[in-house]
Amino acid sequence: xxxxxxxxxxxxxxxxxxxxxxxxxxxxxxxxxxxxxxxxxxxxxxxxxxxxxxxxxxxxxxxxxxxxxxxxxxxxxxxxxxxxxxxxxxxxxxxxxxxxxxxxxxxxxxxxx
Amino acid sequence: xxxxxxxxxxxxxxxxxxxxxxxxxxxxxxxxxxxxxxxxxxxxxxxxxxxxxxxxxxxxxxxxxxxxxxxxxxxxxxxxxxxxxxxxxxxxxxxxxxxxxxxxxxxxxxxx
Numbered sequence: 001x002x003x004x005x006x007x008x009x010x011x012x013x014x015x016x017x018x019x020x021x022x023x024x025x026x027x028x029x030x031x032x033x034x035x036x037x038x039x040x041x042x043x044x045x046x047x048x049x050x051x052x053x054x055x056x057x058x059x060x061x062x063x064x065x066x067x068x069x070x071x072x073x074x075x076x077x078x079x080x081x082x083x084x085x086x087x088x089x090x091x092x093x094x095x096x097x098x099x100x101x102x103x104x105x106x107x108x109x110x111x112x113x
Numbered sequence: 114x115x116x117x118x119x120x121x122x123x124x125x126x127x128x129x130x131x132x133x134x135x136x137x138x139x140x141x142x143x144x145x146x147x148x149x150x151x152x153x154x155x156x157x158x159x160x161x162x163x164x165x166x167x168x169x170x171x172x173x174x175x176x177x178x179x180x181x182x183x184x185x186x187x188x189x190x191x192x193x194x195x196x197x198x199x200x201x202x203x204x205x206x207x208x209x210x211x212x213x214x215x216x217x218x219x220x221x222x223x224x225x
Contacts, residue, residue, distance in 0.1 A: 004155075033212070042201060042217040043156070058212065090155055097211025101146065104155035 001026050006091050006105035013081040013112045021076040021108050023091030031094045032074040033058070033102070034066065036087040043090065049074055050097065081112045119202055119219040127224050132189040134219040136202030137182075143205040145178060146213065147187050150199045159187075159200075164207070194225045 007022045025032065033048035035058075045058030049068040063085060065077040074093075078085060089108045094100040120135045136145070144163045148156040162169045162178045162185065169176045175188040189196055199220045203213040 035215075040217060043203075043215040045212055045214070048212060056210070059214075092156075097205075101158035101161060102156075102213060104148075104157070106155045107153075 003027065004091055004093055004103050004105035006089075006108050008108060009106065010109050011111070013078075013110065015082060015112060017081050019078050019081065021078075021089055021091075021110075023074045023076065023105060024072050025074075025091075025093040025103070026072065027093060027103065028071060029093035029095055029103070030071070031096050031100070031102075032068065033092050034064070034074070034076045035090045035092065036060065036085075037090060037107075038087050046076065046089075078110075081110075083112045086110060086112045119200070119216045121219060122217070123220045123222070125222040125224065126192060128192060128194055130192055130223075132192050132196070132221055132223070134187045134200050134221070136185045136187070136216055138185075138202075138204050138216075139183065141207040142180070143207050143209070143211075145176075145185050146203045146205075147174075147176060147185075148201045148203060148215075150201065150218070152198070156201065189221075192221075192223045194223050197221060197223045 004025045030051045034046040035043040037043050044060050047066040049055045055066050091105040092102040094102045118137050146161045147159040150156045160171050160176050162176050173190045178185045199218045201215050201218045203215045
């Protein structure tokens with residue numbers, strides 16, 4: 001099993017550009033989530049999904065969109081990139097909410113100029 | 114908002130010593146989890162302790178939970194240089210939607 005994969009690993013954008021961060025898992029997990037990690041801030045939840053067709057907002061959803069058309073994929077879209085979105089983005093998955101450990105992808109380092 | 118706060122923010126020890134990290138949180142929890150993050154990598158789950166448990170062990174890891182003080186500690190015994198990483202506590206709030214809320218982490222450096 002590949003686990004949780006993310007592409008790209010690095011990305012540089014100009015302010016106002018849009019892009020999609022890809023996330024896929026091959027563990028048949030129902031729950032998937034996106035976090036951003038900023039220096040000294042730990043991880044903050046952006047959006048999450050409890051199954052195909054179901055998404056919800058986390059702590060810092062503004063400026064990001066998600067969709068979940070399949071169990072395996074959970075892309076994160078930046079609509080109009082801003083320098084404040086410079087961060088490292090992690091995708092994670094688990095069997096479900098509450099008592100399950102989460103499996104993390106390797107991260108995407110995004111810089112917005 | 115951050116639920117957990119780790120203490121200390123940074124810890125430097127010699128190989129073979131024990132490392133203790135603490136986590137305090139604000140609201141009642143369903144469970145508390147500890148994760149490790151090596152530099153530039155994703156997080157790896159270490160251990161989960163439920164709100165009705167007081168102590169758990171996994172190899173060289175020992176986690177305690179004191180719900181009356183809203184705090185947890187992670188002890189790594191006989192540390193190795195390979196334990197150098199950042200360690201995060203994360204909580205699932207009781208009555209919440211079930212998402213993890215992470216603290217800011219403790220950066221552990223183990224010198225050979």
